Amino acid sequence: MSDVLIIPPDDAVAFTFFTGYMAMLAASIFFIFERGRVAEKWKLSLLVSALITFIAAVHYYYMRDYYLATGKNPTALRYIDWTLTVPLMCVEFFLLTKAAGAKLGLLWKLILASVWMLVAGYIGEAFNPEGGDSTHSFLWGFLSTLGYLYILWTAWFGEVAKLAASSNDPVVKRGVRTLAWFVLVGWAIYPIGYMCMPGGWLNTAFGWGSENVDLFYNIADAINKIGFGLVVYNIAVTSKTKGEIKTA
């Protein structure tokens, strides 16, 4: 009985760790099973969606235990998860626009930008001096944001947006635009979490502490990873239906 970890009823962070874990796992199963129902060209996209949520589910499994046992932010586990899943989200952008002529170079640029964003974010968060240092927080936050802005620009105005615009498939156009919205709104939740750590902007302005960091990250992960996958699934299903209607 002593090994049983109890979720305090008022601990929203622990609660979201558990629900996040189950939601990611359920989403993975859903994407894997549904993969068989979509057209051949969308199978890889759906597999990537399943991988994103499955990798996150495994990390959430460890993070929820780590959090309950120590009460601390599982920063290292969090960033290991993101280092794998965020570049995979960039792969989704590439796969969606591949039919419209996306080159491998686009994929590498997006992956590099996402890795840059995460490495800078990790240094900013994990090596933040005891008690918090505003200069450290600002500097690494600034560098990390450059990576985010590059992806945001690419999705809304750059190569991804141009390729989607030149695509003949309205479903792909709509899908890429929806994913661009995820990058704008969903991904913007992460900086909110980052700025809650000691020395961060929201920490000094509102007094939001490290407990808020994980709450924001858990909410953002659930929205972005599952939501991202559902958008891809919707594109695959809608595109298939339209194709069938066309041939009929």
Added chain:
Amino acid sequence: MTRTIFIFIATLFLFAPAIILYESSPNLESQLLLVGPILLILGIPHGAIDHVLYQRSQTISNFRFIATYLSIVLTILVLWWIFPIITYILFLGTSAYHFGQSQFSHYFKKQNMRTRLLFMSWGTLLLSTLMLFNSAELDSLARDYSEFGSIHVLNSTLLLYLVVISGLFTVSLIFIMIARNELLKPHALMELVVAFMLLVSFYLLPFLIGFTLYFIILHAWKVMQEEFGFLKKSGVVKNPIDFIKILSPFSIVSFMGIGLVYTAIYNQWLNISFGYALLIVISAITIPHAFVMDQFYGLLFKRKFYQNEQVID
């Protein structure tokens, strides 16, 4: 999203957190030193080609336009002297409408009563939120300078009412416009995201820095892009250099005018604070500018400028 909105987001995310590097919140004088030059260099030129814009829709000579413009400016200066509170409210109201109009100008096919109400309510929400979230700074300004104290009639309670009413009005109008197919859902959603970011920036940043971030990027820069695009299409200018040439004369005159006011205050020929004098000067040029811009936007809608331009996604 427009490129202007992207620049606003990028600036907010990259530079606004730098405020944490300050030990304590900078006072209004320090803020003015920091953002004053940016406000002047980018803010003044966006209103320095009013004569060129007005002459695209009305037949009027340069002399007559400038004479009328200066008469309005002088009238406002006199009004500040006789009825400072009324003129201050008039300035805020005109600015609110002007800010709302420039924010939404590219979404609509035509201007009607609903769009005008939206311009007014959005602008009121913007200004009242800015003032409410920074009411402590404004209160201390009113305490330190008697001339600001005499026009400081918008207290926190009144501002809170204005925020709630204008906020509800703005959101309701947006929903009505979506239902009537006058505003597309993605555009409405984008404006809600931008409004949210503006409110957050007003809350977290000091008064002048928060306002400058909005004014320079989302207002002045956007308006200058519209002016340039329109004049290029009309064949008045060919490239940005031509555009800078036509907005330079009145920009320089305005800079000299502000310099003159500063000299007069510095030498104690004029017995008011520089901040108050700046407020009067800005209001005296904003009111006629907002009128000219209303005519200009009318012209843009008439010529279906935005229906042929790829400015928004």
